[in-house]
Amino acid sequence: MSNMVALREIFFEIFNNHYNYENKEDRIRLQKIAYILSNMGIYVGDYSFSLNKYGPYSLALDIDSQKEYADRLVQFSTVAHKGFDKIKELIEARTQDVYNDVLWLECLATLHYLKHISRLPENDLLNRLEIEKPELKNKEENKKALKQIESINLIY
């Protein structure tokens, strides 16, 4: 099996911008898209996520993303491209001027984690989100995110 680590290339495909490890927001973005892609069945690596300050986080992924490989052409599969398109769609689905893309991704990924990994009951999710992430204050936008995570399904 391929053990390819292509995190920076994945980041570029989605954001059309080069990943900068020194930029905290880029690190958060990468963690959340990797989490969502992984849960859509797209194998970004053998990463394990647990809930951290900015939502689902993988230490191993953070370390792997430090390394930059110059001049490498990665040919992603059709399935991977479908996943990238889905992530772009999810990012577009936010209400502009409520949360920026980073907060929105944190919101989506955290809700997904609370629902599917922590297995919290449906009616506890939004309350727990506010406890875990008090900066996500907009209840309407949180409800919107909760609806959006229903569309995070296996891609094939």
Next chain:
Amino acid sequence: MDYTIQYVDRILDPVHGFIDITQVEKEIIDLPIFKRLQSLKQLSLTNWVFPGAEHTRYMHSLGVMYIVDLMALNLKDTNGKIFFNDEQRQLLRLAGLLHDIGHYPLSHVTESVYLDNLTKEPASLQEYNKNVLDEIERKFDRGKTDGKNINYMKSRSSIPMHHETIGAMVIREDEDIKRIINSYCPFVDIDDICDIIEGNVDRNDDISAMVQLMHSELDADGIDYIMRDATFSGTTYGGFELGLLLRNLVVKKYKGIDIVGVKPKGISLVDQYLISKYFSYTQVIMNRHVSIFNTMAELFTKTLIELDKSYYPHSDTLKSYIRRHCKDNDEYLKFTDRAFWSQLDAITNKDLEGIKPEYIVKIHNNLQHYQEFQVTSNGEFISTSNSREKVFRQLKRADIYNNLKNGATDKIYVYLERGFTNELPEKTFKKILKTVDTKMEQKQYDKYNMKRLQEGVVIIDPKKEEIKLLVDDVRSIMSHLYDSKTYILREYQVD
């Protein structure tokens, strides 16, 4: 009334002798969805090289249940009191029994194909080999900062097609399994079984010790499979002092979490176990013939999933088989080694020519005739060292590496590596964490270190407060061997 373990039957196992089973286990074992494991070979095509390696996931699952219960029976706290009651033992036994229920045809061969979907399928052998080269260069480049080195207590919950996650899905969806467990063991939380199987220590601290018995460097899964693989392959790499090791198991509350470890007297026993495991991998699993057969089978399995003619299911279809599994919908029962072999014969070269690259057609033809691609003369590089840099320098001087770099079109390359332990000394661990956060708070460090301790083998002296990993204890050989690995690159002629 408290539950007590009561045995109602026994099964004779070639490795452990008689394995006693309770009523709940008997009824689960009788289910077709469990019996499906009888048609999954533990070691894929290894029996083509070691003819006795015919053992199945079925007997391995019984074995893991047996071993995890032995561990539970022997596990004491630092005051010498037995740690688990019968209800907890039953929960553990069920997790051991069901831990591989989601496994794939030819085990990890097929699993790796269902997982490997990030990049495009190589259109030619040259492209395939280029990916191998890329993987080698990046691995040596990353070295100690490889995230894998620090990926402790991996919970596979976020990897939907991992066999553990599939297994958890089977347990949650199968009405018969749930009915049987609820009927005899209403105290068992199905989510706890799934967490133990998936290695999830984040949801419920109360099962931390149980997760470690099934998901660490010294877990029931590894203990059974090295003993079983040795027995059936006819090798001696499964030998170690199990009885003494069990007697030295101990559990201690550390920063609020139960940590399973061994007493200092058990250090040499763990060393012996880890060395046996290393040889089991390098001499059997990574054997030159076994590794090429498995590579060929993996590449052909990828083809099976993609071909319209084959009934190998796509990921979502596989999940739907599990969701609707019952007496009248038994497609999941057919997803066994039999599916691979019947498809291998059903597909002809004509079905592949012009659609799949030539090397795939050759793989198909060879597998149909039980033939492997042969290692070329001088086609093997093996080095064991604690210096990755030194190995990479050696590798770059090897002819086969240069053949690989030059884009050989009639050869296929297989790269493998294996060490003795995944543990890192605390000093190295802290250094790596500093690259992530130079001002990491103690609380955050403790969180990461906890997982490091949960996965590794911890040395617990009942008379002392502090605990440490095996690799941090100078009495252990692993304190010297932790960064030693065997690196293998082989070149095979594609005929």
